[in-house]
Amino acid sequence: MKDNYKRSAGTKNSKGKRGQNQKLSRKSIIKRVLILTVLIGLIFLVLGSMLFAYYVSQAPAFSEEKLRDPVPAQIYDRNDELVTTVYQGQRRESVDIEDVPDHVVDAVLAVEDNRFYEHGAIDFWRLGSAVLSNIFDGFGSEGASTITQQVVKRTFLTDDKSIERKAQEAYLAYRLEQEYSKDEILEMYLNKIYYSDGIYGIRTASQYYFDKELDELNLAEAAYLAGLPQLPNRYNLYVEDNRGVDRAQIVLRLMHEHERISSEEYEEAQNHDLYAGLVERSDEERASTEPENPEFASYINFIKNEISAHDSFRNVDISELMASGIEIYTNMDAGIQRNLQNLTDNRDYYYNPKFQSDDFDIASTILDTQTGELVAISGGRDYQEVVDHNQALVPRNVGSTMKPFLAYGPAIEELEWRTDQTIEDEYEYSPEGIDHISIYNYDMQDHGQVTIREALSRSYNIPAVKAYEIVKDEAGGDAPREFAEEIGFDYNAIGEGDYEVSFNDVLGGRDSAFTPLQMAEAYSALGNNGEYNSAHAVRHVVTNNGDTVEFEHESEQVMEDYTAYMLTDILKDTFEPYGSADYIYMDGLNIAAKTGTTSYSRELREEQNLPDNAAKDAWIVGYTPEYTMSVWTGFTATEEGGETSFVGTDEHITPQWFFRDIMQSISTYNGQDFEQPDSVIRLSNGELAVQGSEDFEEYEESGSSGGTGSGGSDGSNGDNGDGGSSNTWNWSWGDGGDDESDSNDGDGGSSGQNGGQQDETIEETPVTGDPSTGGEVNEEPVEEEPAEDESGNGGTEQEENTTEDAETVPDDSPPEETDGATDEAPESEPTEEADDDAA
Template identity: 75%
Template sequence: MKDNYKRSTGSKGDRTKRGNKEKLSRKSIIKRVVIFTVLIGLVFLVLGSMLFAYYASTAPAFSEEKLRDPVPAQIYDRNDELVTTVYQGQKREQVDIEDVPDHVIDAVLAIEDNRFYEHGAIDFWRLGGAVVSNVFDGFGSEGGSTITQQVVKRVFLTEETTIKRKAQEAYLAYRLEQEYSKDEILEMYLNKIYYSDGIYGIKTASLYYFDKELDELNLVESAYLAGLPQLPNRYNLYVEDNRGYDRAHIVLRMMNEHERITPEQYEEAQNQDLYANLVDRSDDERASTEPEDPEYAAYINFIKNEISQHPGFENSDISELMASGIQIYTNMDADVQRNLQDLTDNREYYYNPKFQEDAFDIASTILDTQSGGLVAISGGRDYQEVVDHNQALVERNVGSTMKPFLSYGPAIEELEWRTDQTIEDEQQYSPEGYDNVSIANYDMQNHGRVPIREALSRSYNVPAIKAFETVQDEAGESVPEEFSAATGLDYSGKSDGDYNVNFNDVLGGEQSTFTPLQMAEAYSVLGNNGEYNEASAVRHVVTNDGDTVEFETESDQVIEDYTAYMLTDMLKDTFEPYGSADYIQMDGLNIAAKTGTTSYTRETREEYGIPDNAAKDAWIVGYTPEYTMSVWTGFTETEEGGETSFVGTDEHITPQWFFRDIMQTISSYNGQDFEQPESVVRLDNGELAVRGSEELEDYESQNNTSNGSDNGSDNGSDDSGGWNWYWNSDDSESNEAPEESYNEAEEETPVTGDESEAPEENATEEPVQETEPAENSGGGEEAAEEPQNGTEETQTETEENPPEEPAESEDGNDGTEEAEDDAA
């Protein structure tokens, strides 16, 4: 055993040699790891260099012209013709670096690039610190860009944070430093930087905010201007918060820390009043980014919104992008756009003095019915982008224009109703679940059994509510809301997502608030065989480096083609006798439309002494196979006695004249009509049915009997927009309307009854510049009378002779030059 042990362990010399070999082996492994790591690093360095070289080779062309002067955006129309050139902001005041005082330069360098004169194109020391900060504090917590990098980024590149863009930025920054001195680069920066309100360049900003030359600025003013460009719209002193003030004091602190000012100067600057010399400017007086051609302003505003939302430009500042020389190819018809805005602005076009006042406004949208292309848009009278909201993008209660989407459309879609489906009308009707609320038609009449064609074109309320309830009962409670959402009129976000559509929404109240643009999109679905297109202004953009960014759109079949066609066929009758737009003639056009108005709450009427038949908003939305147009008209102030209201039929129909004159001007009159799909059958009585439906079988089994319009409704009933009123059906003492109920002027009815049972409603959103709070909508187009039924608040509409065709104005426009009756 002992011998075996000695043989197994070996001699001492053997053990020593074996240990040395193990040590050499470990050293060899470490050496190999180091060599391998170095080789891998070299490989990555070579690959990185090659990738950098490739990205640098694809960088935009280095242009001295772009470095020196901004390049305005160019707007092209649907025919690729140059329409206008957009010069961003006010005229720029250029400054030479020699004329910039030291304390202004110190403020800029302290906050932007303190070692600017010491490093090259890239500050590797600062970059390393930024990398560490981003690792520990999160990506984006600190930037490492030098002033040189910021110049090339603003001139040649976008805001995207990709490796490619960073490589191009580094390359172009290196080139810039090779060809220009530090002073020249700093001068470029100071003349190109953006200062909000359309202001570019620090000299222009100094004059704009403080009415001072640069050498007149005190320290806190210099600090403010130095810090403003980081987030110009947020730090703008004309925005009501203290962010700009706080930013200025951050810059002062950095100047002190970098010893660019003394502690005594720092303390003195902290006590200076930043607002003491701030120029007092109202919204109207703030600098405008308007194009030289103001008739395109609303369209350009929409262009900017669309480009900002495109994935290819999501990290770009739109103001800088519009000053980078991009070319924007649009769907605009320049002639239509000019005509639309000119007629909107022409106050002499409107016959009634109240429509010539500043409190009256009008907004509209025109789409290509088939493609959804934005042909033209008006953001309001004398629209200015910086000062005004684009009224075509402001939500408002839409009145009876919702009836096709919440009542009759879902009924045709889900229940396959024929266009001669009849509904029992009533003089008073209480919606399901609202026993103490009654609804009436605008004329306070019971029309018997009415076909839905007549009910829709004359805009009766009771049949619309009953159709809505029938769909909910037979197809599902959510079906009307889902149908509406499919066409772009979505309620899912209303009341923070906690809202259920109810009967009052059918009449355009409650949360039926949508924009003129959305209404045009929805109605174009009906004219496009049930296909939805989101409105699109931009076809493609050519960037300053020659890249083309496409703006693709998709069409979605959102409702059945038979639903779209049958609704369209019924809505054509809107212009027939007793239709809600029968005052205007659209001869020669195959056109369908729906009107709508909204009224005031009882409380507002009583507070301001507003007539009961007054309305605050009036709509018409219509379409041909070529164009879809929505028109909103309304008032931005509430005054005594209805001075800023639509009172009487001739005033309620104001948007109809506007609609007629524009549509008749732009249409080609090519005889094009809406194409009847295979899914629709035209009956012997001229009505329509869904092919293969039970309703069609019923009709055929009755051997082509009449359409069942056993209603005696050919009674000359007026849907000029008459008033519809809600009231208590019992004799209770309280006749108060629900606090926020809406009624449709020409078609709806104000609601009264038990407030706990009537649906509560939110106020219509009004533009920012309005002086009065938004009112609730309802309806009313004509003078109302006290009904003889014993109720306190019941009102009925009196029909007056329809106004005559407006006289032709001297400039050739068929304006609403009709004589006003005494009531108006």
């Protein structure tokens, strides 16, 4: 019993001890967790401090000079030479804080930082409130940056949302508050902030918008200026909406809520009409001050677009970035850029008064053919970035310049056609499945069996449409569209994305509207063995804190090298006799090109009493192994009688003279030619075939005895007497007008639906003299002897080429924008017009 008692007692004591141990164990665990938590916190604090210290060590140098004024961007050319400095908002009137009236200060503080004079560099109370708002109301619903933080961010940093930038911002803000008073910091802010239209500083903005000094501003005007910097371009009162007014109302409400104005003042200011005191300004007057080098404005505009699209700068206001002291290294050839813009602006270059008028404009792009580097660009005559659209980036109907990409390119790519592949031309032709529409060639002639070399270089309409239809039938209905999209012409972006390419698009009408930049990109791929490069201007950017941001670009093989080379070989004939630009002498250059024009709808021609041969746009796109250049010319207004239209031979060829003079001035004349790839073989008749293709094998089996029975590329009439191409005109430059909506392009061909007008026709005789420099166009009639073809068939009699005698020659009415083609023969025959144009 005793032993049992002891064991029992021992057991009891053991249980008590275990309970005590269990109790101590729980306390120990909690204690250990707390200690571990503290340790982890300390570790994170140490690591965070070290990371913060590292970020701070990488912060930009603290510069008083940068704090006081915006630092202009510097632009460097392809040789790393400084070519221009971009002063964003040179109009700048600084103001001392003592001269800023109270109601202006109250407006700024109410909307930007109401507790500015109460907190330090960072407003932790506002920061906490912003965190809660972002949690419950959505990210970005409220910001917490103080005026001090905004000053250092605009001066030294970017809008990057990274932890590194936030750490540097906090550090620099602290330093700023240590070295400057609150009044000095507010003064920096008011003089540094951007107010749209190239304006920096609140005093300058007051004078610009209201023609007042700051102490003359009423409460509503002060509220407007205080709220404008958040989104300056959107809240600009010169923009046609009420966003600026709405923004001013928000600022007034905040002033009232923060008790900076009374209820009576609030109500009175709410009812004030801001537009009543707004200075009236035209778009030209709104332009930023004249740049030091206006010839670079178009290139700078492209630079800004490219930088804004880069991942590193997507969330950055480009105007502020350009005032942050960045250095931009580009692909610009400064000499070519100056030459291009100066010739564009030189009205005396054009002998015809209508091309000297404000209604005429010209835009162009020059690329490095091999790399796609943007060498030069002109956005229009007297281009000003703030008020003008960059015309090189504005889509236009491209006319016959689209034929290589929807007709002959796909035919060579998919069907491996030879360059002497023949197509039967006709006087008129109705596209497959569209019996009520007829297409005509620019000269209203049937040329019989023609090679694709002749058809493309002379810009005949009917063979182009037939080639397009054959490709669809044999290679698939989407083949032409897919070929064009590979080279940058995205038809899927049109409408709802279900756009169907038609014969009208082949001729550059309907919705085949692309920019001069896109046209240069596409044609440069032809000169680069089918390798496509998107145009790019920027090589790299050095930010104000010394970081280098690279701009990388990749090439893409978008077609077979044989397709590119064979098209190029054909397009060289554009400058040969009977080619669509054979009046342009390009001696010493291996160059290929395509011309094009677009015309007006029948309704507009009738409404404005326009000549049938009036065109509204004229194009040429051409390339050497060195450079690719696109040129668009057109009018910004339509006046009666064709006063703002291209009418007649000497007017249609306007872009060709410009193209010739620029290309001849910038080329090195080093003898470089396009390199024939191994996939292409030149036949004994001088034509090209795809190595190993069925057509090539047939050619070899036939004994290489000569062609496919088509007209020769010299316009003679073929080599086998089977009705090859017979040119009725001594010089036929086959580009008539093209329709902008539903009509065919009209390298002269006529297009009208249900009996409408035919497409613009274009015929010309040789030009002696240079219209671009005041030379006279030879309007003497050419010989009227019938031209004989080699087959013995007499050619059609040559018509006079004088526009004044249009009634004696065929009517060359341009293609229609809406009616498509005509099912009736034209009432008269085409007049002599510049061939350049339907293309």
